[in-house]
Amino acid sequence: MVERAVEFATKAHAGQFRKGTRRPYIVHPIEVKEIVSRMTSDEEIISAAVLHDTIEDCSGVTEEVLALEFSPRVARMVAGESEDKSRTWLERKSATIRSIGSAPREVQMIGLADKLSNMRDIDRDYPKVGEELWNRFRMKDKKMIGWYYKGIRDALANDFRDEPVFQEYCRLIRKNFD
Secondary structure, rough: OHHHHHHHHHHOOOOEEEOOOEEEEHHHHHHHHHHHHHOOHHHHHHHHHHHHHHHHHHHOOOOHHHHHOOOOHHHHHHHHHOOOOOOHHHHHHHHHHHOOOOOHHHHHHHHHHHHHHHHHHHHHHHHHHHHHHHHHHHOHHHHHHHHHHHHHHHHHHHHHHHOOHHHHHHHHHHHHHH
């Protein structure tokens, strides 16, 4: 199932790039999959990890499509990690912070892995481009971006405190936003 999910995500994200780079977008879902696989061996969770941005960012991909292609559980996890792009950045991020703390653990794992992958990108790219980095994002205010990543950290702290993936996430937040 994981191989099929990688193939599906690769096709769905074809032609997409990471914000402000020429890095193919698929590197992000693959990294999220790898991070999640450090926390679980459940193939449906790992498959949902690699598919996590398909509903949100790829035309023609819906929860129903993923339920038919993979399983209703995979589709629910991906939908649980998707944002409503019709809302403002602040509305979306506030909703994510509010919901992730009470989300099912598998959705929390995918969310944590997604944010850790993003923090790794920030940590890698900031020394190269400096403050220009923040112009890649819809929200260009470094303090607000930090507010979001810290909010996710705080929402997940009780459940993931001892998880090495979470500890890396916290270290990168301290390094880049404190």
